[in-house]
Amino acid sequence: MYKKGLPVCLFLAFVLLFPLKGFSNFDFNANCLKAYKNIFDLKLSVARQLIAAEKAVHPDNSIVPLLENYIDYFYLITTESKSEFDRLKDYKSDRLDKIEDDKDRNSPYYLYAQAEINLQWALLRGKFGEYFTAAREIKRANSFLADNSKKFPAFQLNQKGLGLINAFLGNLPDGMLKSTLSTFGVKGNLNTGISMLDKLAEQLPKTTYEPFYEEVVFYYAYVLSDIAHSPEAYSRTMKYTEKISDTSLLKSYLQAYVCIRNGHNDQAIEILAGRPSGAVYSSFPYLELLMGTAKLNGLDYSAGTYFNKFLQQNKGVNYIKDANLHLAWLSLLKGDTGAYSGFTSKVKSSGYTYMEKDKQALNEAAAPAPTPELLKARLLFDGGYLTKALDVLLLVKTDNMTAKNKTEFYYRKGRVNDELGKDDEALTDYQNAINSGKGLKYYFAANSALLMGKIYEKKHNSAKAKACYNTAISMKDHEYESSIELQAKQGLKRTGN
Incomplete structure (x- = not known):
C-alpha cells in the first residue's frame, strides 16, 4: 500500500525506473491503485490501459489478474450481456491459476484475491441463473476469507467479502441457491453482515485501506437496498456516498437507485441529469431506464424518451421486459389502448426472466390492464x-x-x-x-x-x-x-x- 505522504506520480515514477526485487508479487502499487480507482469511476478503458502498462513493467505482479477480473465484473454489470458473460467467464480459471502459482503466500492478498474473483463470478452467475456454480464459488470465497482472517486478523479488507456473504446468505429466499449452499454447509446472518459492512464503511477512511472505501460502500448500499430492504437504505447510502468523488459514475448510480427505491424521485432526476459523462466512461444504459422510471413516477410523459434510449443502447438481456411494461403503462395513461396492447405483447415476446423485475413485468403483462387511476x-x-x-x-x-x-x-x-x-x-x-x-x-x-x-x-x-x-x-x-x-x-x- 502506498503512503499518502508521497505523491502518486513520484511514487509511480520511482517504481517504474527502479523496480525493486524485494517487492511483493502482490504489489498494490500506485499504478494499480490508479487503475482500481478508475474501475470504480467506471472509466474501464483507462483502467485497461493502466493495467497493460503494469503488466509490461511488472509481469509477475499477481494483483493484475484481480484487477482484470474487476474490469470484467463491472463491464458485465453495466452491459448485462449474456454473450459477453459466456465469453469472459472462461478467463476466471486462468486468473486463479496465476494467483495460486505465486510463491508469495505470506501476503494477505494471496487468499483475498482468490476469494474476490470467486465472489465476483458468483454474483454475476446469479444474474444469469447459474446457481449451482455460484453456490460453489460462494463456498470457496467464504473459506478463503475465513482462513485469511485467521492468518491476517488486521487485514480489514477480509470484512468486506465476509460482510457481503453473511448478509446475502442470511436473507436468501428458498430456492436452488439456498438449498445448494445448505448442502455445502454455508450459512450467514443478515444482521452480522450489515454490522460488518457498516463498521468498515465508518472506519476505512481513517486507515491505510482508504482507497477501497468506494467498493465497501458499493456492496453496503446493495445489501441495504436489495437484500435487507432496510428503512435506513436511503440515509446510509447518501451519507457514505457523499465522500466519493463526483467524477464517479458509480456514485451517481448508487445515489439515483436508492433515491428511486425510497421515494426521493426529484432528487433522483437531479442526480441522473447531473451525472458525469463523456467517452471516457463506460456505457451504462440502465441509467436511462432509471431516469425513465423516475420521470414516469412523476407522471412526466417525457419518460418514454428514456425507456426508448435504454432499449436502443442496451446490448444485454435484462430489464427489456421491464422497459416495455413501462412503455405500456405510459400508453395507457395517454389513453392509447392499442399501443398498450402492443407493448404488453413485446413484454411477452422479448427479453428474459433472469431478474425479478422482468418476471414481474411478464406477470403484469399477462394480467388485466390496471385502471388508469x-x-x-x-x-x-x-x-x-x-x-x-x-x-x-x-x-x-x-x-x-x-x-x-x-x-x-x-x-x-x-x-x-x-x-x-x-x-x-x-x-x-x-x-x-x-x-x-x-x-x-x-x-x-x-x-x-x-x-x-x-x-x-x-x-x-x-x-x-x-x-x-x-x-x-x-x-x-x-x-x-x-x-x-x-x-x-x-x-x-x-x-x-
Missing part, C-alpha cells in the same frame, strides 16, 4: 408523492370493480396511509385488501399482511404482529411469494418466535 396512484406513491397519490385514490369509486382492482385499491391506499403515519387507517385498508384478495394470485393481500405485521411490531404488539406474519406466510401461489415469506419469517424472528 390505480396506476397513477401506484406511480405517485413510488415517487414519494404521497398526498398526490392519496388525492387520486380518494376520487376512485370501488363499485363494480373486479376483485383484483378492489384488492389493489385497498392495498395502494394502505401503502399511502402507512407512509403518511396514519397507522389505524392503513391497518383498515390492509385488512380490506386481505379480505378481498386472499384467494387471488396477486401479491397485494400477502404483502398487506406483511406490512400489518410491521405496523404492529412498531407498536410493540408482538401477538398481533406474529399473527399477521403467519397470515402472510400462509398465503401461497402468488407473486413475490418467496420474498414476502422470507420477510415475514424475519419478522417472526424479531418478535421472538
Whole structure:
C-alpha cells in the first residue's frame, strides 16, 4: 500500500525506473491503485490501459489478474450481456491459476484475491441463473476469507467479502441457491453482515485501506437496498456516498437507485441529469431506464424518451421486459389502448426472466390492464408523492370493480396511509385488501399482511404482529411469494418466535 505522504506520480515514477526485487508479487502499487480507482469511476478503458502498462513493467505482479477480473465484473454489470458473460467467464480459471502459482503466500492478498474473483463470478452467475456454480464459488470465497482472517486478523479488507456473504446468505429466499449452499454447509446472518459492512464503511477512511472505501460502500448500499430492504437504505447510502468523488459514475448510480427505491424521485432526476459523462466512461444504459422510471413516477410523459434510449443502447438481456411494461403503462395513461396492447405483447415476446423485475413485468403483462387511476396512484406513491397519490385514490369509486382492482385499491391506499403515519387507517385498508384478495394470485393481500405485521411490531404488539406474519406466510401461489415469506419469517424472528 502506498503512503499518502508521497505523491502518486513520484511514487509511480520511482517504481517504474527502479523496480525493486524485494517487492511483493502482490504489489498494490500506485499504478494499480490508479487503475482500481478508475474501475470504480467506471472509466474501464483507462483502467485497461493502466493495467497493460503494469503488466509490461511488472509481469509477475499477481494483483493484475484481480484487477482484470474487476474490469470484467463491472463491464458485465453495466452491459448485462449474456454473450459477453459466456465469453469472459472462461478467463476466471486462468486468473486463479496465476494467483495460486505465486510463491508469495505470506501476503494477505494471496487468499483475498482468490476469494474476490470467486465472489465476483458468483454474483454475476446469479444474474444469469447459474446457481449451482455460484453456490460453489460462494463456498470457496467464504473459506478463503475465513482462513485469511485467521492468518491476517488486521487485514480489514477480509470484512468486506465476509460482510457481503453473511448478509446475502442470511436473507436468501428458498430456492436452488439456498438449498445448494445448505448442502455445502454455508450459512450467514443478515444482521452480522450489515454490522460488518457498516463498521468498515465508518472506519476505512481513517486507515491505510482508504482507497477501497468506494467498493465497501458499493456492496453496503446493495445489501441495504436489495437484500435487507432496510428503512435506513436511503440515509446510509447518501451519507457514505457523499465522500466519493463526483467524477464517479458509480456514485451517481448508487445515489439515483436508492433515491428511486425510497421515494426521493426529484432528487433522483437531479442526480441522473447531473451525472458525469463523456467517452471516457463506460456505457451504462440502465441509467436511462432509471431516469425513465423516475420521470414516469412523476407522471412526466417525457419518460418514454428514456425507456426508448435504454432499449436502443442496451446490448444485454435484462430489464427489456421491464422497459416495455413501462412503455405500456405510459400508453395507457395517454389513453392509447392499442399501443398498450402492443407493448404488453413485446413484454411477452422479448427479453428474459433472469431478474425479478422482468418476471414481474411478464406477470403484469399477462394480467388485466390496471385502471388508469390505480396506476397513477401506484406511480405517485413510488415517487414519494404521497398526498398526490392519496388525492387520486380518494376520487376512485370501488363499485363494480373486479376483485383484483378492489384488492389493489385497498392495498395502494394502505401503502399511502402507512407512509403518511396514519397507522389505524392503513391497518383498515390492509385488512380490506386481505379480505378481498386472499384467494387471488396477486401479491397485494400477502404483502398487506406483511406490512400489518410491521405496523404492529412498531407498536410493540408482538401477538398481533406474529399473527399477521403467519397470515402472510400462509398465503401461497402468488407473486413475490418467496420474498414476502422470507420477510415475514424475519419478522417472526424479531418478535421472538
